[in-house]
Amino acid sequence: MHNFLDFEKPIAELEGKIEELRHLSDSGDMNIAEEVTKLQGKADRLLRQTYARLTAWQKSQVARHPDRPHFRHYIEQLVDDFTPLAGDRAFAEDAAIVGGIGRFRGYSVMVIGQEKGSDTHARVKHNFGMARPEGYRKAQRLMEMADRFGLPLITLVDTAGAYPGIGAEERGQSQAIARSIEVSLGMKVPVISVIIGEGGSGGAIALASANSVIMLEHSIYSVISPEGCASILWRSGDQAKEAAEALKLTAQDLKKLGVIDEVVAEPLGGAHRGADTTITAVGDVVERLLVEMRRKDGTVLKQQRRDKFLGMGQKGLS
Template identity: 70%
Template sequence: MQTFLEFEKPIAELEGKIEELRHLTDQGDINIADEVGKLQSKVDRLLRQTYAKLSPWQKVQVARHPNRPHCLDYVEALIEDFMPLAGDRAFAEDRAVVGGIGRFRGRTVMVIGQEKGHDTESRVRHNFGMAKPEGYRKAIRLMEMADRFGLPVLSLVDTAGAYPGVASEERGQAEAIARSIETCLRLKVPMVAAVIGEGGSGGAIAIAASDRVLMLEHAVYSVISPEGCASILWRSSANAADAAAALRLTAQDLKELGVIDRIVAEPVGGAHRNRSEIFASLGDALEDSLDGLRGLDGAALRARRRDKFLDMGQKGLS
């Protein structure tokens, strides 16, 4: 069942009329194909117009859309013979972070990502994609394994942020995130990250400090959530839309700032409206990025990756 966002109400009304007409057609011999075609053209036009001028806050809503494809959807579509690997070998398994070995378009790769889940049961099981320290320590273990065996790393980022519970802090959440970032930066194998939904704070960059950072057109990537920022600056999450605009968290802003390397176009109306299209588009972008890193030795990859992140924010500074 299609879920519509607040700003999509006019689209929802038109699609509701289309469903009513199709239902009438199913009940008898009435042929209303022409009318359905006209309404569908209006829906397509309205979708293009609406999504061409989304505000930052509206992009946040699209990035959080409940029907949006998540990490395991991309893994199923793009990775053959995927073998999941579990545990951090120190404390526990964290299902917010998924990872394993598989084949991506002829290459053996290590895949690491954050999984939010689709329904109540899976969301609780994956802790809504918010990792605890053991999740980042598992990511570290898998990245080090990839480095040992010369496997490129693909990272799929989709989290509101690291889990902020007391137990997580007691087990060293900040240290685990810092070590995960450090591990990304010292890898001697190619690493490509893609922000497929939300890229929230240190929880995101912990597995995104890579050679190439891709970002879906309507994804968001920020140091803090708009609600969190609004609660700090305005003492109220009601100003989340203002915070979203100030944070410059859209793919277009971040490409201009040099934080990401490439924007991957989404289907009209968002990734959730045409899954096969977004799977193919992201697959092509990941393949192009890996091809561009082919031939570089480990020392060169590590040096370029470190310079890339050290140089961020230097534009315009004297």
């Protein structure tokens, strides 16, 4: 059974009835295959209708779904011989950001991303994907290594934001994020970033200053979370739905605004209902972009990346 979100309750009820009927059918009590087929068709239609008109707040919930594929799932399916590289060579190892060298469909690459963890133990270990300064300094080290050895960089973004704790601020959180952006913008290798879940604030842009930024259909990317925005503007998290709409944080809005370059479709009902299909689709897009970028000179790639970000917000300005 799936973990259903609040707005999926009608779908959950239908799928629950289908499971009950299938159980009765399996026990040999009665032949109810026709009824199951009818209910399944109704559930599929309801799922399609629901996901065709998701609000920004509902998309935020889908982006945070606990069963959504995480960084490690992408690595397991897309990257062969992945060798993780640890530590910032200054303070500590930060498990919120995972990075290393591997082979992506025959290409040697550097892969960096946030890992949220799939169970309680893993979530605590990875600090729910919220990196401290040492995590971003590790990312900088790996970016510089990729640039030195001519390895294309692929980043997978999935974080609520950088960790806001006192210790992180004392160790220079904002400087670590800014420096990550600086290093990324200066690289002369292809840089491709994929928002696979949440793209939260500076914690996301630190890994997403790329030549091409891709978003999954139901992922989100924003300067602040809807709850954080609501707590600042309305002094209450109760207006998170309104904040989500105002932030224009959906993939569709950001594509129109020119903040991202491409949207990757998810299976009906979200990536958590078809993880393998989603990961393969992401891999196909990344491979296509990588082939295109490898034909370009490093200086051109660097300039294109800088121009891309300097040009944001210029639409409609004289």
